[in-house]
Amino acid sequence: xxxxxxxxxxxxxxxxxxxxxxIERVELRRxxxxxxxxxxxxxxxxxxxxxxxxxxxxxxxxxxxxxxTLVMHLGMSGSFxxxxxxxxxxxxxxxxxxxxxTRHDHVLFELLNGTRVMFNDPRRFGSMVLVGPDELxxxxxxxxxxxxxxxxxxxxxxxxxxxxxxxxxxxxxxxDQQVVAGLGNxxxxxxxxxxxxxxxxRASSMVAPGGSxxxxxxxxxxxxxxxxxxxxxCNARYRGDDDRFDVYDxxxxxxxxxxxxxAIRRIVQGGRSTYYCPVCQx
DNA sequence: CCGCGGGCCTGAGAGC
DNA sequence: TGCTCTCAGGCCCGCG
Numbered sequence: 001x002x003x004x005x006x007x008x009x010x011x012x013x014x015x016x017x018x019x020x021x022x023i024e025r026v027e028l029r030r031x032x033x034x035x036x037x038x039x040x041x042x043x044x045x046x047x048x049x050x051x052x053x054x055x056x057x058x059x060x061x062x063x064x065x066x067x068x069t070l071v072m073h074l075g076m077s078g079s080f081x082x083x084x085x086x087x088x089x090x091x092x093x094x095x096x097x098x099x100x101x102t103r104h105d106h107v108l109f110e111l112l113n114g115t116r117v118m119f120n121d122p123r124r125f126g127s128m129v130l131v132g133p134d135e136l137x138x139x140x141x142x143x144x145x146x147x148x149x150x151x152x153x154x155x156x157x158x159x160x161x162x163x164x165x166x167x168x169x170x171x172x173x174x175x176d177q178q179v180v181a182g183l184g185n186x187x188x189x190x191x192x193x194x195x196x197x198x199x200x201x202r203a204s205s206m207v208a209p210g211g212s213x214x215x216x217x218x219x220x221x222x223x224x225x226x227x228x229x230x231x232x233x234c235n236a237r238y239r240g241d242d243d244r245f246d247v248y249d250x251x252x253x254x255x256x257x258x259x260x261x262x263a264i265r266r267i268v269q270g271g272r273s274t275y276y277c278p279v280c281q282x
Numbered sequence: 283c284c285g286c287g288g289g290c291c292t293g294a295g296a297g298c
Numbered sequence: 299t300g301c302t303c304t305c306a307g308g309c310c311c312g313c314g
Contacts, residue, residue: 002307002308003307003308006307034290034308034309034310058308058309073308073309074308075291075308075309076291076292076306076307076308076309077291077292077293077306077307104292121291122291122292122293123290123291123292123293123306123308124290124291124292125290125291125308125309126308127309141309166284167284167285168284168285172285172286175308177308177309184307184308185306185307185308186307187307248307270285270286270287271286271287271288272306272307273305273306
């Protein structure tokens with residue numbers, strides 16, 4: 001499920017559960033997610049206090065008292081479950097809700113305050129790696145990531161520099177995490193619809209011959225920001241509500257833009273579904 | 283260097 | 299009911 005807004009929501013929950021708390025022990029119930037765990041993964045985490053939980057692109061970063069950072073990715077189907085154990089008659093001993101499916105529970109964090117945090121990931125596209133202080137900035141997963149779309153560093157000029165000379169489509173460049181970090185298939189579709197730009201359009205066509213941003217690039221930046229902000233708000237309020245998208249997974253429905261007579265179409269680009277309105281997106 | 287297709291996994295849903 | 303097929307919100311690799 002996770003693109004930037006959903007990962008950010010997970011970050012908040014994780015932070016509430018883990019920030020300032022010591023990890024008592026870590027249990028690997030499987031030895032592999034996207035790759036195998038390092039042999040000392042669990043032992044290096046035990047006894048560390050989580051300083052803070054931040055996000056970069058779709059990665060979650062837990063900074064630890066040791067100076068290490070736990071870098072986590074949810075892949076397509078990863079999620080965390082936070083269980084606060086109810087204290088039993090015996091002080092310090094807790095029991096937990098066992099009613100949920102635990103089939104794909106892979107990593108368990110037991111915190112000193114009795115809270116358990118479980119990483120569950122059916123498809124196992126997720127990943128977890130412990131990174132030392134010196135390697136963090138050069139770590140392949142994080143090095144080369146583009147600007148955060150909601151930060152100052154992301155504007156029409158920055159985007160113009162990234163798109164200049166690119167022969168691919170707008171859809172493809174916006175999915176490229178080096179161009180802008182955190183968008184996925186859904187929010188790229190949504191942002192392009194909002195900016196009234198065709199996903200099939202050539203990326204370089206957004207840049208004027210001199211290299212400056214065309215006005216539509218400003219609209220694209222605004223569109224990206226708007227759909228992300230809206231999603232961040234929705235996640236916090238409803239969460240799990242369907243119907244929150246204008247075009248994604250709405251093939252055949254009417255274009256929601258006021259006065260637009262178009263219908264949403266689905267095409268395949270780079271092996272993935274794109275949804276857009278061929279009438280108002282050019 | 284770049285863009286594309288395939289692979290990694292499992293589960294849900296559609297259609298027969 | 300049960301089989302088969304397609305598709306899924308991410309990322310990495312190898313090929314041309």
